[in-house]
Amino acid sequence: MVDISERSLEETIQRLLLAGGPDADGSGPSVARERPSDYGEPWPAAPGGFRLRTSDDYDRLLCLIPRDAIDFVLATQPKIWQRLQEHYGAETRVRFLGRLSKEITSRGTLDVLRNGIKDAGCRFDLSYARPSSTLNPDVQKLHAANVFSVARQLRYSEKTGNSLDLVLFLNGLPIFTAELKNHFTGQDIEHAKRQYKTDRDPKEPLFKFGRCLAHFAVDPELVAVTTRLQGAGTIFLPFNQGRFGGAGNPPVPPTRVAYATAYLWERIWARDSVLNLVRQxxxxxxxxxxxxxxxxxxxxxxPRYHQLDSVRRLVAHAREHGTGQRYLIQHSAGSGKSNSIAWLAHQLSVLHDDADRRVFDSIVVITDRKVLDRQLQRTVRQFEQTLGIVENIDKTGKQLKEALEAGKTIIVTTLQKFPVIAATVGDLPGTRFALIVDEAHSSQSGESTKKLKEVLATTTLEEAEREEEEAGEDLEDAIVEAMRKRGRLPNVSTFAFTATPKSKTLELFGVKTPDGRFEPFSLYSMRQAIEEQFILDVLQNYTTLKIYWNLLKKIEDDPHYDRDKASYLLQSFVGLHEHAVGKKVEIMLEHFHQQVAGRIGGRAKAMIVTRSRLHAVRYRLEVDRYLRDRKYPYKALVAFSGEVKDGGVSFTEAGMNGLPEAQTA
Known part of the structure; x- marks a missing residue:
């Protein structure tokens, strides 16, 4: 029988982390995965190499392990240390450690690990990233000198005798803590979360925001993580691989003696993985x-697990195979897509091959809104570690063409400029591009595609319905069509993000399986997002409203009627009828007012999704009328592209909202 006690779990993790290092005493279990990766491992399977530390090694006042910090500096920067000694003499060690602790308190561990510290005119690095190639042996030596250590049952407080199950350190600085629970004693991950919330005082120096980078709650089946302890208000997010398309982790194969959560200490806490987390x-x-x-x-x-896994595998595949590739990333709503795109864009922008050559000269991020998606734009720019590498292009095609030709590092632009992108990247064969397409489909009645094709704004319901029927064209179709026309360009790789790819998109961007099917390179399903509570299950939260209407003419008696088209148009007519719109608005707003508005601390919102832009305009007008008549304290915004004409009156998003599109994008 396998011992799954908390002590055994601690020992298993410790044994694996120490494997191959000076304090090794064995090896840990193998990792359990739902299925082997088809695309190779993004990081060499090299867990271990940690050093074992105890509470006696830990300075509770400084919140670090002095010997590890000093050992790292002496091994990597002896000449700079000598200069510091000339300044401080016998007090050098104490003064340096005091300065280091003060800088961490002021700037946070992350900034110190990335950018080092200065003291008495001497600048010290506090970590070295994994080199992009093996061409420079000096850089490799610096990387190899990083000191990783682990302490069990760490007594961290000067006030109490409390201890943490596990704490991981990088060059003496605490980066991760973990509380471990097991089912054998009737405890699980929820008990670990509760322990962090109730027994771990956020005022303790070790737990102050920015000191440790993450806190993990772990049991043999599940992992959760938080970056900020704030008592009962602490928020943990799941950090699991997924199980059969849903939440959780894959079961451990009966032929293995392992924990379902072994991926955490075998892969995520592997040394180069930790450095990658810290740096990227x-x-x-x-x-x-x-x-x-x-x-x-x-x-x-x-990062959540699927974000970390997908970005790492995409970057690893691009590094190995170069340009000319196509990738489909099928991530549901609630996946944190903007963050995934930002991480991917920045990491591709600095990606080098084995010969230390850049894989991509420019990264182009394409979003499907006329006005740049503010969240995506803001996220990509916030991830900058070097100022000025992100360029937002939302004005002219000439501006975009010049940016592409100039080799700007990261360009964020809109679908409306996709023709310029497609033409320009094909005409610059010596320049290598990565195109990242944000949401390779659109629910905006094909408006993005119509803009791409320079089709004028819809003026009548009949035209709107005809456009709805035009092969269901949307952004996804436009991109697929453009890609097929241009063919596979050897200097361009495309990374398409979508929640619901069509079959032709899967065929163009997906990976062909041995049985002839196509699948995405990375999948985060709607089911998993729902089960992890990042989105609501709409099927459990909807109400049907039966609509009855009479047809004056039986369409089956008239051979000139297209039954499907007639049925579609009739439904649309009823849906746009003033009385029908009014009754639906009444039902929705009363439900919102009585049952929804008070949620999330009174900040709850509602969204009405319509079948066309014309529907959106009429619903917005009716919502405004109803709110005004009832004197409800709510306001509505509308989102649609271009101009809509209804009864001779023109409507735009900015005009109806009374705000520039830049504030609602």
Whole structure:
């Protein structure tokens, strides 16, 4: 029988982390995965190499392990240390450690690990990233000198005797903590979360925001993570691989003796993986209000498992295979797509091959809104570690063409300029591009595609319905068509993000399986998003409204009627009828007012999704009328592209909202 006690879990993790290092005493279990990766591992399977530390090694006042910090600096920067000694003499060690702790308190561990510290005119690095190639042995030596250590049952407090199950350190600085629970004693991940919320004082120096980068709640089946402890208000997010398309982790094969959560300490906590997290993924976010102004609040962003896995595999595949590739990333709503795109764009922009050559000269991020998607634009720019590498192009095609020809590092633009992109990248065979398409489909009645094809704004319901029927054309169709016309360009790789790809999109961008099917390169399903509670299950939260109407003419008696088309148009006519719209608005707004508005601390919102832009205009007008008549304290916004004419009156999004599109994009 396998021992799954908490002590055994701790010992298993420790044994694997120490494997291959000076304190090794064995090896851990193998990892359980739902299925082997078809695209190779993004990081060499090299867990272990950690050093074992105890509470005696940990300085509770400084919140670090002094010997590891000093050992790292002496091994990598001895000449700079010698200069510091000339300044401080016998006090060098104490003064350096004091400065290091003060800088961490002031700037946070992440910034110190990335950018180092300065003391008495001496600058010290506090970590070295994994080199992009093996061409420079000096850089490899610096990377190899990073000191990874783990402490079990760490007594962290000067006030209490409390201890943490596990703490991981990088060059003496604490980066991850973990509380481990097991089912054998009737405890699970929820008990670990509760322990962090109730027994871990956020005022303790180790738990202050920015000191540790992440706190993990772990049991043999599940993992959750948070970056900020704030008592009962602490928010944990699931950090699991997914199980049969849903939440959780794949079952452990009966032929293996392992934990379902072994991927955490075998892959995520592997040394190079940790460095990659610190250097490329974990991110300080400066919060902004609805007007884009900074609020002064900050948060620490740690990737969810599917984000980390997909970006790493995409980057690894691009590094190995170069340009000329196509990738489909099928990530549901609630997947954090903007963050995934930002991580991918920035990592592709600095990607080098084995010969230390850049894989891509320019990264082009394409969104499907006429006005640049503010969230995506803001996210990509916030992820900058070097100022000035992100260029937002939302004015002219000439501006975009010049940016492409100039080899700007990261360009964020809109679908309306896709023809310029397609033509320009094909005419620059010596320049290598990565095209990242944000949401390769649209629910805006094909408006993005019509803009692409320079079709004029819809003026009548009949035209709107005819456009709806034109092969269901939308952004996804436009991109597929453009890609097929241009063919596979050897200097261009395309990364298409979509929640619901059509079959032809799968065929063009997907990976062909041995049985002839096509599948996405990466999948985060709607089911998993629902089960992980990132989105609501609409099938459990909907109400049907039966609509009855009489046809004056039986369409089956008239051979000139297209039954499907007639039925579609009749439904649309009824849907746009003033009385029908009014009754639906009444039902929806009363439900919102009575049952929804008070949720999320009184900040709950509602969305009405319509079948066309004309429907959106009429619903917005009726919503405004109803709110005004009832004197309800709510306001409505509408979102649609271009101009809509109804009864001789022209409507635009900005005009109806009384706000520029830039504030609602």
């Amino acid at each position: 993924f974990i991110h300080i976010v400066e919060e902004e209000d609805d007007n884009g102004k900074k609020t002064g609040e900050t948060s620490l962003l740690f």
